[in-house]
Amino acid sequence: MAAEYYNYIDGEWTESDETFETANPAAPSETVATYHEADVDDATAAVEAASAAEDEWANTPAPQRGAILREAATILADRKDEITDLLIAEEGKTQAEAGGEVQRAIDIFYYYAEKTRDMGGSVKSASGPRTNLYTKNEPVGVAALITPWNYPIAIPAWKVAPALATGNTLVLKPAKVAPGVALEIFKALDEAGLPDGVANVVVGPGSTVGNELVVHDDVDAVSFTGSGQVGHMIYDKATDDGKRVQTELGGKNPTVVSDTADVEEAAGIIANGAFGTTGQSCTATSRAVVHTDVYDEFVDAIVAEAESIEIGPGEDSDMGPQVNERELEGTLDYIEVAENEGATLATGGGQPDEFDEGHFVEPTVFTDVDNDYRIAQEEVFGPVLAVIEVEDFEEALETANDVDYGLSSSIVTNDHTEAERFVDEIEAGVAKINDKTTGLELHVPFGGFKQSSSETWREQGDAGIDFYTIEKTVYDS
Numbered sequence: 371m372a373a374e375y376y377n378y379i380d381g382e383w384t385e386s387d388e389t390f391e392t393a394n395p396a397a398p399s400e401t402v403a404t405y406h407e408a409d410v411d412d413a414t415a416a417v418e419a420a421s422a423a424e425d426e427w428a429n430t431p432a433p434q435r436g437a438i439l440r441e442a443a444t445i446l447a448d449r450k451d452e453i454t455d456l457l458i459a460e461e462g463k464t465q466a467e468a469g470g471e472v473q474r475a476i477d478i479f480y481y482y483a484e485k486t487r488d489m490g491g492s493v494k495s496a497s498g499p500r501t502n503l504y505t506k507n508e509p510v511g512v513a514a515l516i517t518p519w520n521y522p523i524a525i526p527a528w529k530v531a532p533a534l535a536t537g538n539t540l541v542l543k544p545a546k547v548a549p550g551v552a553l554e555i556f557k558a559l560d561e562a563g564l565p566d567g568v569a570n571v572v573v574g575p576g577s578t579v580g581n582e583l584v585v586h587d588d589v590d591a592v593s594f595t596g597s598g599q600v601g602h603m604i605y606d607k608a609t610d611d612g613k614r615v616q617t618e619l620g621g622k623n624p625t626v627v628s629d630t631a632d633v634e635e636a637a638g639i640i641a642n643g644a645f646g647t648t649g650q651s652c653t654a655t656s657r658a659v660v661h662t663d664v665y666d667e668f669v670d671a672i673v674a675e676a677e678s679i680e681i682g683p684g685e686d687s688d689m690g691p692q693v694n695e696r697e698l699e700g701t702l703d704y705i706e707v708a709e710n711e712g713a714t715l716a717t718g719g720g721q722p723d724e725f726d727e728g729h730f731v732e733p734t735v736f737t738d739v740d741n742d743y744r745i746a747q748e749e750v751f752g753p754v755l756a757v758i759e760v761e762d763f764e765e766a767l768e769t770a771n772d773v774d775y776g777l778s779s780s781i782v783t784n785d786h787t788e789a790e791r792f793v794d795e796i797e798a799g800v801a802k803i804n805d806k807t808t809g810l811e812l813h814v815p816f817g818g819f820k821q822s823s824s825e826t827w828r829e830q831g832d833a834g835i836d837f838y839t840i841e842k843t844v845y846d847s
C-alpha cells in the first residue's frame with residue numbers, strides 16, 4: 371500500500387479534494403505515495419497560523435525550543451531506515467546517498483538544538499558609567515521556506531531547524547517531485563510537541579501555493595533554494611515588498627586539474643563529483659578544466675571511471691536513475707546539443723539497454739569542449755561532464771571563472787602556490803583543494819557568487835542563525 375500524506379496546518383493534518391501520486395524513478399509503474407495537494411487557501415491559512423503562533427514561540431526560552439528540536443532529531447533517527455527507504459523509492463538515490471542525506475537532516479536538527487544554548491549577541495564596553503551595553507538576536511517573524519526536489523530532506527532541514535531554533539514560525543513548501551521525506555520532518559516535530567501553528571507545510575504548485583507565500587503580507591523572510599529562473603523572480607517580488615530574502619540557485623562547477631596532479635586521483639575525485647547523485651546536485655562537477663600536459667592521460671582515466679559505474683535501482687547500485695522523465699529528457703537534450711556543438715562524446719550519451727523501465731542514463735563524458743559551448747555554460751542537472759583543455763594555470767583560472775555561476779569549485783594539484791592562488795582568485799562560494807565540488811559540512815556557511823546566490827545571506831552554520839535573526843542593541847543604564 372502506497373503511503374498517504376497530508377498538509378500540516380496549525381497542528382492539523384488536513385485533507386484536500388485534489389490528490390496526486392509520486393512514482394518510483396527506477397520503476398515508474400510503481401506508485402510510491404499519494405499526496406493531498408494544497409491550494410492557495412491552504413497557503414494563506416498556513417501563513418495565518420504561523421503569524422498567530424509567532425509571539426508565543428519567540429518568547430519560549432531558546433533552550434526549550436532546542437529541546438523540541440532534539441526530540442524531533444531523535445524521532446527521525448529512530449525512523450532513519452524507513453525514511454531512507456522512502457527517499458530511495460521516491461527519488462531514486464542510492465542506499466549510500468539516501469542514508470547519508472537522512473543522517474545529515476538528523477545531524478542538522480541536533481546541531482541547531484545545541485545552538486539554542488548560545489543564540490549569539492555580544493557584550494560591549496559602554497562609554498558611560500554603570501551602563502550595560504549588549505546586543506541580542508531576535509527572530510525575524512514568519513519565514514516562508516521554498517525548496518527543490520534534489521535534496522528533499524536535507525534542504526528543508528537546513529532551513530526549518532535554524533528558523534525554529536531562533537524563534538521564528540514558518541511555512542515550508544517543498545517541491546512536488548519527492549515531498550514525502552520533508553513531511554516526515556513535520557511528523558517528527560508534531561510528535562516532539564511543537565506547539566500548533568509554529569511549523570506548517572503545504573505541498574502544492576509553485577506558481578500558486580509558492581507564490582502566495584512569497585507575496586503574503588504576514589511573511590517577513592523568504593528562503594528559497596531552486597533554479598535561477600524561479601529564484602530571480604521570487605527575489606524581485608519579495609524584496610519589493612521589503613522582505614528579507616535568500617536565494618540559493620544553480621551551479622556550473624569546475625574542477626581544475628593541474629599538470630602536477632596525480633591524474634588517477636583527479637579522475638576519481640571528478641567522477642565522484644560529476645556522477646554522484648546522478649549529477650542532480652547544485653554543486654555537481656560539470657566542467658573538468660585540464661592542463662594540456664595531462665589531458666590525454668586524464669581523458670583515459672575519467673572514461674575508465676565513468677565506465678566502471680554500476681547503474682541501477684538505488685538499493686544496490688553506484689548510480690540511480692534521474693528523478694523523472696522531464697529531468698531525463700533535459701539531460702538527453704543537452705547531450706544532443708553538445709554533439710551538435712562539436713564536442714566529442716568520449717563515453718555514455720544514452721540510456722543503458724538492460725532496463726525495461728526507469729529514467730536511467732549513462733554517465734557521460736564530453737571532450738574537446740570549448741568553454742563557450744552551452745554544455746560548458748548551462749546547468750545540465752544530469753550525469754554529464756564537459757572536459758576542457760587549457761594551456762597553463764592562468765588559462766585554467768580564467769576558464770573556471772568564465773561562467774555566470776559561482777557556487778562550488780575545486781582544484782587537484784600538488785603545487786601549494788597554485789592551490790593558494792586558486793582559493794584567492796576563484797569566483798565561487800566554495801573552494802576545495804584536492805577534493806570534489808560536492809559534499810558540504812553542516813557547520814560552515816554555504817552560498818554562491820554571481821548567479822548562484824543572492825550573495826547577501828549564507829545558509830548553514832552560524833549563517834543560518836544570522837538569516838533568521840535581527841540584532842537589537844541594548845543600553846541598560
Ligand code: NAD
Binds near residue numbers: 595600601652
Ligand atoms: P525549481 O526552481 O523548479 O523549484 C524550486 C521550488 O520553487 C519548488 O518548490 C517549486 O514548486 C517552487 N516554485 C516554482 N515556481 C514558483 C513560483 N512562481 N513562486 C514560488 N515558488 C515557486 O527548482 P527544482 O527543479 O526543484 O530544483 C533544481 C534546481 O535547484 C537546480 O537549478 C539546482 O541547482 C538548484 N539547487 C540549488 C541549491 C543551492 O543550495 N544553491 C541546492 C539544491 C538545488
